[in-house]
Amino acid sequence: MSDYFPDFSPRFRKSIEALSGKTVVVIGHARPDGDCIGSQVALTRLLRNQGVEVVCVNADPCPQSLLFIAEESPFDVLNFERIEALPLIFVDCADELRIGPETSKRLAGNEFLLNIDHHISNTNYASTNFVSSSSSATCELLAGMALDLGWEIDALTAEALYTGIMTDTGRFGYVATSSQVFDICSTLVKCGAEPAKISNNLYENNPFSRLKLLERYLNSLKVCFDGKVCYGVLTQKDFAETQSVYEQTEGFVDYARSVVGVEIGIIMEERKTTVKGSLRAENAQMRVDQIAAKLGGGGHACAAGLSSNLSLSELETSLLEEVGKRFDIRKGEIISDVK
Amino acid sequence: MSDYFPDFSPRFRKSIEALSGKTVVVIGHARPDGDCIGSQVALTRLLRNQGVEVVCVNADPCPQSLLFIAEESPFDVLNFERIEALPLIFVDCADELRIGPETSKRLAGNEFLLNIDHHISNTNYASTNFVSSSSSATCELLAGMALDLGWEIDALTAEALYTGIMTDTGRFGYVATSSQVFDICSTLVKCGAEPAKISNNLYENNPFSRLKLLERYLNSLKVCFDGKVCYGVLTQKDFAETQSVYEQTEGFVDYARSVVGVEIGIIMEERKTTVKGSLRAENAQMRVDQIAAKLGGGGHACAAGLSSNLSLSELETSLLEEVGKRFDIRKGEIISDVK
Structure with missing residues (x-):
């Protein structure tokens, strides 16, 4: 048995044993990612x-x-009538608002039973909280x-x-990728997870689009603030002409962040009525969550996002202005434009 | 102690103990990659x-x-006088020619002492061979x-x-990514390897170029053979105008291979006097090594390459002709060109 x-x-x-025979809601955050869906399926x-x-x-x-x-799991998008009396188990949600504004409002009266998460900013909002920020x-x-509990982990659960x-380690690339992470993955592979199959599905x-x-x-990437920031934009025209859907931009911002010398990578995406911004940093000191917060967003110190009602060019101006402050550079001054 | x-x-x-007090050459293949350099440094x-x-x-x-x-290791590029009398330990070389045509000729008289490798096509060309094709x-x-031997692994060796x-698992994505791989990596992290630092350095x-x-x-990517092949080319003009160096194309071919439905991804790169071709497949049945061999190259069933004296457009024609045969499609017939 592990420890x-x-x-x-x-x-x-104990928390789970107390639920025997009952029905609960396992709820994740809006715009779910691999760790959110993975947690929901496994739990x-x-x-x-x-x-x-x-x-x-x-x-x-x-x-x-x-x-x-996910396809074998009982995912149910916003069927409030079915769930309004059920206790909630939150996974991968730093606070209770991450489940989305509408969902959050509708489920405000439900019991917040468990909170299982790894975000350092977790507010311990449930009756019982399992938050491991080092994970x-x-x-x-x-x-x-x-x-640890010796529970059976079948192949799909392991997967x-x-x-x-x-996904949450960025393919075993982020700082939280510990010896324990590999140890657990070794066991998950023994339980039936197939790394090649999973990697193929994900990446x-x-x-072609x-x-x-x-x-x-x-093509849109520009480097500014003395090489410390790289940003790019996608317009409605880009999505239309390449016949792409919004979720296909997943991971694009990492290209901007990956440029030698760049501290903050940014993508701005023009959606139908809003503009979505995502920021990534290698160094937690960049606190991109604080930058995003200035424009109504939030997130982690190294990964944050926002959704704005500004136009694309307005957001570009405002966001770069906020980013510039991080480098103690005079308001809005772009020191060098490579492209 | 592990097993x-x-x-x-x-x-x-025993093989290593017999070498105590002697000097040996640890030699890897031409155009060395992460597994080659990693093996040389660690060994x-x-x-x-x-x-x-x-x-x-x-x-x-x-x-x-x-x-x-590599920077702390005694790498010595082609200083033949120094090494012509020394025994050779080959790492990551399927056969003795992988060390490069010129090197191979010059070192033909040296003792081929050890061969440490994981290629299934390894020809066991040394006096003692340690070849684990399942690794x-x-x-x-x-x-x-x-x-297994309880040898000390310091931080740089672990790294x-x-x-x-x-690198050789494609960021833990290829089929050989076993439970043992993760188990070993867990120990290497305990020995001082830092996944985030390594991942940052590699990826x-x-x-910007x-x-x-x-x-x-x-931009150059085309899909053909009924969606089964995706290929792209880079010309001398592309390298010049983006001010890029050849080694920067590392990994590009994976984009072609990653397209839904694509069985074989290809990149053709116009070098100064030759054209380099690389082929990647998800499925070993594609035997891209055999396709490459038709044009003077070779490699693995899923990853192969060639260097040709044909012009870029000649190679494009010849290579696609050979690729087409893999799908039992009439000679040279391109069924659909998406772009």
Whole structure:
């Protein structure tokens, strides 16, 4: 038996045992990602093995690239009537508002039963909270507790947990990628997770249109603030002409961040009525969440986002102005434009 | 003590112990990659700890992106006078010609002492051969044997071994990514390998020019043979106008291979006097090594390359003709051109 989360696992077992025979909602954040969907799928299957019935809920549908783990699970997008009296188990949500504004309002009266998460900014908003901010992913925490408790992890559960870890570590590239992460993944592979299959589903299934959209994004890239910031934009025209859908921009901002010397990478995407901005930094000191917050967004110190009602060019001006302040550079001054 | 390679490790210990006090050449293949350089660096350090002196040799210089592991090691590019009497330890070389045509000729008289490799096509060309074709990387084999033998693995050695595994598994994405791979990586992290630092060095250090070159490659992509093949080209003009160097195309071909439905991805690069072709497949049945061999190249079933004296457009015609045969499609017939 493993001992990954000695402070949590015994309490977790008690929390789940108390739910036997009941039905709960496992809810993740809006615009769900691999760690969110992976956590929901895995927890659903673990709970059912413990005699707990589950409904999975997200404000937004599961992305195409994650359907391979989600399609067998009881995902239910915003069927409020079915769930308004059920207790909530939050996964991968730093606070209760992450489930989306409308969902949050509608479920405000539900019991906030459990909060299982790895965000450092987690506000411990539920009756019982399992928050491990040193973990790379909520899926690392869930996998570790399940292994500690000797719970059966079948192949699909292992696949879901591995997916969450692989995506939230940026393919084993972020600082939280610890020895324990690899140790847990080794066990998940023994349980039936197939790294090649999962990697193919996540990263090797590009619609041709996505590569054409990436070409547009790369074409738009500019380096400014003395080489410290790289940003690019995608317009409605780009999406239309490449016949791409919005979720295909996943990961694009990492190209901007990956440029030698760049501290903050940015993508701005023109949606139908709003403009979406995403910021990424390698160094947590950049606190891109604070930059995003100035324009109504939020997130992590190294990864943040916002949704704005400004026009694309207005947001470009405002966002670069805020970014510039991070480098103690005079308001709005762009020192060098490479392209 | 671990037991990763019980058939190899005791024999490996004996082979190395017999070299105590001697000097050997640790030689890798031409155009060295992460697993080649990682193996050379790690083996050098392991050998020195066992009292064996080492010269590292490659026909081509270490790529920029791998200098972070190589710069402290005794790499010596083609200083034949120094090494012509020394025994050779080959790493990551399927046969003795992989060290490059000129090097191969000059060192034909040296003793072929050890052959440490993971290629299925390895010809067991040395006096003693350690070939594990089920391993993801030569570095997996080296790490496993060192751990089996309880040899000290310091931080830089761990980093080198991890680099080889990470690159040769395609960031933990290829089929050889086993439970053992993660188990070994967990230990390497304990020994001091820092996944985030390594990942940053390998994948997050893009010269801006590389992204502009990628933009050109994406722009050139065409899908043919009923969606089964995606190929793109880079001309001398592309390299010149983006101010890129040849090694910056590393990984580009994976974009072509990643398109939904594509079985074979191809890149053709116009060099000064030759054209370089690289082929990648997800499925080993594609045997892209056989396709490359038709044009004077070779490699693995899923990853192969060639260097041709044909012009870019001649190679495009010839290579697509050979690729077409793989799909039992009439000679040279391109069924659909998306772009």
